[in-house]
Amino acid sequence: MPLTRITIRAGKTPEYKRALMDEIYEAMRETVAIKEGDRFMAISEHGEDEFAYGSFLGIDRSDDLVQIQVFWAPGKTIEAKLAMYQRIVARLSDNPGVRPEDVLISVVETAPENWSFGNGETQFYKAADRQPAAA
Amino acid sequence: MPLTRITIRAGKTPEYKRALMDEIYEAMRETVAIKEGDRFMAISEHGEDEFAYGSFLGIDRSDDLVQIQVFWAPGKTIEAKLAMYQRIVARLSDNPGVRPEDVLISVVETAPENWSFGNGETQFYKAADRQPAAA
Amino acid sequence: MPLTRITIRAGKTPEYKRALMDEIYEAMRETVAIKEGDRFMAISEHGEDEFAYGSFLGIDRSDDLVQIQVFWAPGKTIEAKLAMYQRIVARLSDNPGVRPEDVLISVVETAPENWSFGNGETQFYKAADRQPAAA
Numbered sequence: 001m002p003l004t005r006i007t008i009r010a011g012k013t014p015e016y017k018r019a020l021m022d023e024i025y026e027a028m029r030e031t032v033a034i035k036e037g038d039r040f041m042a043i044s045e046h047g048e049d050e051f052a053y054g055s056f057l058g059i060d061r062s063d064d065l066v067q068i069q070v071f072w073a074p075g076k077t078i079e080a081k082l083a084m085y086q087r088i089v090a091r092l093s094d095n096p097g098v099r100p101e102d103v104l105i106s107v108v109e110t111a112p113e114n115w116s117f118g119n120g121e122t123q124f125y126k127a128a129d130r131q132p133a134a135a
Numbered sequence: 136m137p138l139t140r141i142t143i144r145a146g147k148t149p150e151y152k153r154a155l156m157d158e159i160y161e162a163m164r165e166t167v168a169i170k171e172g173d174r175f176m177a178i179s180e181h182g183e184d185e186f187a188y189g190s191f192l193g194i195d196r197s198d199d200l201v202q203i204q205v206f207w208a209p210g211k212t213i214e215a216k217l218a219m220y221q222r223i224v225a226r227l228s229d230n231p232g233v234r235p236e237d238v239l240i241s242v243v244e245t246a247p248e249n250w251s252f253g254n255g256e257t258q259f260y261k262a263a264d265r266q267p268a269a270a
Numbered sequence: 271m272p273l274t275r276i277t278i279r280a281g282k283t284p285e286y287k288r289a290l291m292d293e294i295y296e297a298m299r300e301t302v303a304i305k306e307g308d309r310f311m312a313i314s315e316h317g318e319d320e321f322a323y324g325s326f327l328g329i330d331r332s333d334d335l336v337q338i339q340v341f342w343a344p345g346k347t348i349e350a351k352l353a354m355y356q357r358i359v360a361r362l363s364d365n366p367g368v369r370p371e372d373v374l375i376s377v378v379e380t381a382p383e384n385w386s387f388g389n390g391e392t393q394f395y396k397a398a399d400r401q402p403a404a405a
Contacts (some may be wrong), residue, residue, distance in 0.1 A: 109262075138376055
């Protein structure tokens with residue numbers, strides 16, 4: 001159930017942007033057990049005066065910085081999350097060619113009853129038994 | 136106190152976008168007891184190469200998918216949230232005419248002291264008594 | 271480690287937008303002890319039909335409303351957060367000249383292992399000892 005927000009500087013090609021979404025999705029498939037078609041993403045482009053980054057932690061970032069925010073429900077292990085970060089970085093390095101220093105990832109977790117994936121239903125929370133449904 | 140982010144494919148009319156905001160607000164008014172004027176929203180439009188969705192859970196989504204993210208403080212009951220999802224879907228179906236399959240909703244809750252609605256004050260947290268103020 | 275999202279109506283100058291980012295960053299430096307270069311921000315601009323606000327809590331807001339969302343890891347004291355809100359409002363009032371009523375701030379906190387600031391590493395969580403690293 002990830003909902004993914006990708007924030008970059010404006011000026012990339014359609015192919016580049018599509019590669020960002022494709023590779024992040026595949027990295028998630030490989031590491032955090034998301035199902036086929038569980039792919040909800042949007043990319044926002046920002047001009048020079050709408051995008052800021054720094055050298056925090058001594059990492060040499062550039063205008064190609066990709067800020068990735070992932071929203072999902074709790075339940076992923078820490079090991080799975082660590083594997084996801086590394087896999088995203090490796091895949092984006094191959095395609096479309098993002099430097100590892102330019103990948104910033106943040107995850108926000110929110111309860112199963114806080115998700116409705118369509119039709120107004122809570123697919124991961126069944127009110128009848130007042131507990132989260134099996135994912 | 137909802138802060139609402141709406142993410143869609145580019146190409147809709149001003150009337151369509153205004154209807155999205157109006158109907159989501161009214162659905163919240165009817166189900167989660169938000170007050171008049173508690174309406175803080177923004178819509179982001181994305182091109183074909185900046186917007187992705189899948190058939191997750193067997194739901195037949197389209198380019199008209201509306202991704203809705205709601206941020207507020209804890210305290211809404213699960214029943215109120217379920218009612219809100221259903222009401223948003225029903226209202227958007229009527230106006231501007233979004234298919235129920237194309238409504239994805241996610242809620243993120245964050246503590247009362249994490250909100251300042253203006254003037255640098257924490258209207259839902261009073262430091263004097265070190266506990267959340269009455270909403 | 272703040273990741274900051276700033277949402278405004280379209281139409282501001284580059285200087286205005288840069289001032290928003292500069293002053294929010296300086297206000298954070300003064301109040302919540304973020305390090306030099308810990309500056310990750312993006313501004314989104316929205317048209318009239320993509321941006322909504324109300325008079326919630328009797329505050330007289332305008333089209334110049336600045337919606338600020340800050341994502342970081344837990345650990346800031348409430349006092350530091352309150353100071354940050356007030357400092358952001360004071361600085362934006364001076365430059366670029368935003369009315370205090372037009373500053374809305376929301377903070378979302380997410381665990382140290384939910385952050386990777388580059389290279390696929392979790393700089394604030396060390397798997398070896400299974401506990402958060404010193405910030």
